[in-house]
Amino acid sequence: GAGVSQSPRYKVAKRGQDVALRCDPISGHVSLFWYQQALGQGPEFLTYFQNEAQLDKSGLPSDRFFAERPEGSVSTLKIQRTQQEDSAVYLCASSFRLGTGELFFGEGSRLTVL
């Protein structure tokens, strides 16, 4: 497709379960970002990659959160031992290169932890 694709769109997990969220960026975009958006709030930065290199992970809320982009294309955000406070929409965005401001966001993965 032409846009950023995220899956699953909706995920319900029991507290303590591990989840994996996938992001397929726009073809040719070297930069990839993950944001977390709580209900009624603005997105909050989690981490970003340039190709396969994770350049900044300062926004990851705890060591239960892990992101990877092993081949510089598809990225996975993994959350271990989910907690209720992890419930949010996880947005992935890509851009043509670092240093350009325009981010293209996917529709997000809505995670609900029961």
Added chain:
Amino acid sequence: QQQVKQSPQSLIVQKGGISIINCAYENTAFDYFPWYQQFPGKGPALLIAIRPDVSEKKEGRFTISFNKSAKQFSLHIMDSQPGDSATYFCAASTGGTSYGKLTFGQGTILTVHP
């Protein structure tokens, strides 16, 4: 730490009216100020952006006004239309390779009545 404060939280405007949303920031290192539009169930989409070397930027019905000394910027939507009804987020970043590492405001829910 709330580095970008946005107001109002919600705004109701009649069709044809002017919608004005304001943001204030604290970090003087911010160098890039975009506005994003988000419809329910969708990811944010870039609307317009400004850098601090100009005081105003206009694209169609959308104008950003920027006041560096006051550390404030605003979005004006002229001739507001029902299709403009969405949530609007201001954001800021420090530029360079961090243009995409955005700090978002809390959002403004705009409703345009026909």
